[in-house]
Amino acid sequence: DTGVSQNPRHKITKRGQNVTFRCDPISEHNRLYWYRQTLGQGPEFLTYFQNEAQLEKSRLLSDRFSAERPKGSFSTLEIQRTEQGDSAMYLCASSGLFSAGGNEQFFGPGTRLTVL
Amino acid sequence: SQKIEQNSEALNIQEGKTATLTCNYTNYSPAYLQWYRQDPGRGPVFLLLIRENEKEKRKERLKVTFDTTLKQSLFHITASQPADSATYLCANNQAGTALIFGKGTTLSVSS
Numbered sequence: 001d002t003g004v005s006q007n008p009r010h011k012i013t014k015r016g017q018n019v020t021f022r023c024d025p026i027s028e029h030n031r032l033y034w035y036r037q038t039l040g041q042g043p044e045f046l047t048y049f050q051n052e053a054q055l056e057k058s059r060l061l062s063d064r065f066s067a068e069r070p071k072g073s074f075s076t077l078e079i080q081r082t083e084q085g086d087s088a089m090y091l092c093a094s095s096g097l098f099s100a101g102g103n104e105q106f107f108g109p110g111t112r113l114t115v116l
Numbered sequence: 117s118q119k120i121e122q123n124s125e126a127l128n129i130q131e132g133k134t135a136t137l138t139c140n141y142t143n144y145s146p147a148y149l150q151w152y153r154q155d156p157g158r159g160p161v162f163l164l165l166i167r168e169n170e171k172e173k174r175k176e177r178l179k180v181t182f183d184t185t186l187k188q189s190l191f192h193i194t195a196s197q198p199a200d201s202a203t204y205l206c207a208n209n210q211a212g213t214a215l216i217f218g219k220g221t222t223l224s225v226s227s
Contacts (some may be wrong), residue, residue: 093159
């Protein structure tokens with residue numbers, strides 16, 4: 001296993017269109033996280049899954065955003081009716097349940113979204 | 117609300133010197149503080165984790181300290197090299213779930 005992968009790496013879309021991103025975590029990791037990062041800022045938490053259950057959602061995750069993790073493996077993040085303010089890097093991370101007792105996370109390379 | 121602050125947006129040092137980056141937290145007591153490195157266009161990479169009952173943690177040229185009285189963590193890179201140039205992020209997780217990140221400090225090491 002070579003780590004967390006994300007597809008696509010880049011996405012350019014027009015305002016109002018829907019987009020979907022995919023994340024494949026490290027295979028033995030049962031926790032999966034989505035973050036959003038804009039220029040000059042640290043990553044901001046969006047949502048996280050333990051196995052297939054979505055356990056926490058940030059207030060940043062408006063009703064235009066939805067995330068799934070069917071069967072507790074890969075995850076998808078969909079943004080409906082995209083807005084220019086959605087332009088950002090979307091990062092996925094995974095971790096094992098008892099990794100180091102402090103939950104260090106392994107990040108993918110991110111999907112850069114540009115909304116025109 | 118929980119807040120993590122990294123006071124310096126940028127730090128420029130010469131090769132061979134020790135880089136010291138600061139992370140302050142307010143309004144809570146984190147169980148763990150973590151430090152990540154991020155290169156342009158890439159995801160963060162985990163470096164070190166320190167628990168609230170630990171004063172110091174080391175890994176090769178890296179050292180992290182945790183002062184619960186000052187509500188501060190310091191991250192040191194000794195004998196810095198140009199390859200250490202990157203953005204360094206401080207993060208906290210309370211309940212082992214989502215990380216709360218600072219804005220990061222961009223370190224530039226010149227030869």
